[in-house]
Amino acid sequence: MRIVSLAGGIGGARFLRGLLTAAPDSEITVIGNTGDDISLYGLRVCPDLDTVMYTLGGGINEEQGWGRREESHVVKEELAAYGVEPQWFGLGDRDFATHIVRTQMLDAGYPLSAVTEALCARWRPGVRLIPMSDDRTETHVVVSDERGRRAIHFQEWWVRLRASVPAEQIILVGADEASPAPGVLEAIAAADAVILPPSNPVVSIGTILQIKGIREALEGKTVVGVSPIVGGAPVRGMADACLTAIGVETTAQAVLELYGSPLVDGWLVAEEDAGVALDGVDVEARPLIMHDVESAAAIARAALDMAARLASRDATAPTSYGEGAR
């Protein structure tokens, strides 16, 4: 079976670990969000791609959900001793090596997709990880503070400000010029099922959907989404602050409407959200909290079962000529 999953960072990576457990013999392609990417100290940092790579490759710091396990922070301390900014982004020593390799390769002219493949050769994540685009895009957030109304990098809003200042706008800079990375549309075209994990619907999944051609390609496929909102609150992270910024309520219903039909064919919600409904979408309620790999695998299994059911229903549905009804 060929599966495509879009993914952000921590939430996406934890779901993917379950997906790999649920479908060990499948060919899984992960289209990763690069809107969170940032240049720091002359290095290109791709937080979501790295979180997926480290989580699936066994190198993640489990408690944090991001960064490397058994990490030290000597370089960060040394940079701080020189007064180098920013000091609010916590890169560890082991992690620095990844960004050095990535930046060297990018500077040598390799596209991000080739760099990601090279990094994954070490981590062997068990999936094919492709950035959404080789073109540089960055999520910026418009805020008003004592310095007036201004746009800051998403990471500054998320990490330094902990989303405490309301976002007036969230913009993917570069989206209009960005094309899907090589392999993205091909993987979607070949997929038997597409899964939207419980990643941030605005700055992770929403970002990937802004790259031209991706949403349209997905609309022709069987897509099952896992709600990132349970009982009116994000499963994890601060998705509520992002949803508020774009005028969407923090509910499983509102996120489903945000993705919409015909993009989504099936939607998994938590049991407390069982009333969620949208024309053209099958909704199923089940436990959605990912306590561990096994609970994530159970959610992934439910998503794959739903996708298989929807795909076989579509295959036998009567066409406009009435075939299949006879």
Ligand SMILES: C[C@H](OP(=O)(O)O)C(=O)O
């Ligand atoms: C919900 C979100 O998931 P991600 O978008 O990082 O996959 C998070 O973990 O903050």
